[in-house]
Amino acid sequence: MTANTEHPSLLDLPPLTAEHFAAVEDKIASLLHTRCDVVAMQGEALLPLEACIRSAAAPGSTALNIVTGPYGETFGGWLRSCGADVVTLSAPFTGAVGAQEVADALREHPGTGLVSLVHAEAATGNTNPVAEIGAVVREHGALLMLDAVASVGAEPLLTDEWGVDLCVIGGQKALAGPAGVSAVSVSARAWERILANPQAPRRSYLSLLDWKERWLDGGRKALPHAPAQLEMLALEQAVDRIAAEGLDASITRHRAASAALRAGARRLPALEPYVVRDQDAAPVATTLRTPAGLDAHEVVAAALAADGRVPVQSAAGVLGTEMLRVNHYGRAADRAVAVDTVRALADGLRTLGVEGEGSARDEAAEAAGAAWDAVLAG
Ligand SMILES: *Cc1c(COP(=O)(O)O)cnc(C)c1O
Numbered sequence: 001m002t003a004n005t006e007h008p009s010l011l012d013l014p015p016l017t018a019e020h021f022a023a024v025e026d027k028i029a030s031l032l033h034t035r036c037d038v039v040a041m042q043g044e045a046l047l048p049l050e051a052c053i054r055s056a057a058a059p060g061s062t063a064l065n066i067v068t069g070p071y072g073e074t075f076g077g078w079l080r081s082c083g084a085d086v087v088t089l090s091a092p093f094t095g096a097v098g099a100q101e102v103a104d105a106l107r108e109h110p111g112t113g114l115v116s117l118v119h120a121e122a123a124t125g126n127t128n129p130v131a132e133i134g135a136v137v138r139e140h141g142a143l144l145m146l147d148a149v150a151s152v153g154a155e156p157l158l159t160d161e162w163g164v165d166l167c168v169i170g171g172q173k174a175l176a177g178p179a180g181v182s183a184v185s186v187s188a189r190a191w192e193r194i195l196a197n198p199q200a201p202r203r204s205y206l207s208l209l210d211w212k213e214r215w216l217d218g219g220r221k222a223l224p225h226a227p228a229q230l231e232m233l234a235l236e237q238a239v240d241r242i243a244a245e246g247l248d249a250s251i252t253r254h255r256a257a258s259a260a261l262r263a264g265a266r267r268l269p270a271l272e273p274y275v276v277r278d279q280d281a282a283p284v285a286t287t288l289r290t291p292a293g294l295d296a297h298e299v300v301a302a303a304l305a306a307d308g309r310v311p312v313q314s315a316a317g318v319l320g321t322e323m324l325r326v327n328h329y330g331r332a333a334d335r336a337v338a339v340d341t342v343r344a345l346a347d348g349l350r351t352l353g354v355e356g357e358g359s360a361r362d363e364a365a366e367a368a369g370a371a372w373d374a375v376l377a378g
Contacts, residue, residue, distance in 0.1 A: 013229060013233075018221055018222055018223050022220040025183065028183045028239060031152065031157075031169075032167055032169065033158045034159040036160065036185045036187045037185065037186045038186075040181055041182055042180075044182060045172075049075070049149075049168050051207065052168060052184060052208070055197065055207070056145065057078075058084070058198070060085070061114065062084065062114075063113065063116065064089060064102070064106065064109065066090075066115065066128070067088055067091070068090070068096060068097055068121055068126055071121065071123070072117075075147075087105060087112065089102065091126075094126075095280045096126055096127060096279075099129060099136050110140075113193070114145065114193075115133075115137045115145070116145045117130065117144065119150070120148075120154065121150065121282060122149075122150035123315065124319075125274055125281060125282050126280050126281065126282055130157075130164070134164060144166070145165065145166040146159075149169055149172075149173060150282065150285070150329070152174060153174030153250050153251070154173065154174035154282075155282075159185055165187040166185070169184075170182040171238050174283075174284055174329045175235075175238040175242060177239070178231045181231040181235050183235075186208060256335070256376055257329075257334070258328065259375045260328075260342070262278065262286060262371070263370070263371035264339075265345070266367070269355065270294055271288045271299070272288065273288060274289045275287060284327075285325055286325070287325050288323070288325075288345075290324070292322075296324040297320055300314045300348075302348030303345045306344045307340060309340070310326075310337065311328060311332045312325070312327075312344065312345070326341055342367075343364075346360060346364055346365070347361065
């Protein structure tokens, strides 16, 4: 498609009204299964994530930060810079954190007022049992903040039922939407704690209280400033498209992609799923492990040389030597993409001199397709 510079379709749109903005927030609330306030924040998902922590973590308070991937590490830095005492509970990237470990940590640190948790980790391919963890946190009385950026649309996300007080989502993963706006739901308990925090940001881009006082409390009649109109419209279309497909169908599609990649990888020479148990594997992305002596960067490059369209990428940082990642989210949660990815990995491995049995490539592709079909057949 060539850009039409005479009639650019992204310009000269009528202003996004407060009513329309509020309607987008309501659609997100429905997607999150929440009756709490939802604020559509005008930036990438790191904005509401940092806003939640700076709003809810008072100086001198205790926070339990659960680290199952790189985002949790980022949260720890923000919590410390708020003056919170941070208790860190880490799980290896090969699995998930268990509710019992969270219960033990809370018993050891009874003053904990805030728990930060990532639902699915796109970067490391694992997902945590939020329902069970949420019950433990609720019983203890702490607030639960959840990064659901990589789970929304890809796996069940029952914000209110699970007792999530601050639930952050973005549009750029399973929703196949824009990255430039995001959203957070805020429970009544969370507002109470935030209002009681003298350091909660005000008159700041990071402020949740500004949105409460200048938008929510006035009945969402007037926007406090010009919204990111194009991104809001794109987010609305992404949420509408999921609703038209059916949220359950989207979740099934992502689950099928994960099953296909795991089944296919198990038939390939040299590769194996990085996340050991299927139940801990995120539906949004599959991470694969290479054996010692085979650099995962090279496997990624060889697979992309075989088929440049497959969503394969190196893991960030030092992990990139032994981990590669298949981003099967959004439109890439697709049977043909999953099968083609397995074939590209097989072809790439062969060019690196890693040969399986003669029929390994076809068997792996068949296993991926069969695993996809089995999930869809229920
Ligand atoms: C993708 C993602 C985000 C948003 O981060 P970007 O890399 O800036 O898109 C936040 N949290 C999680 C768990 C994510 O997967």
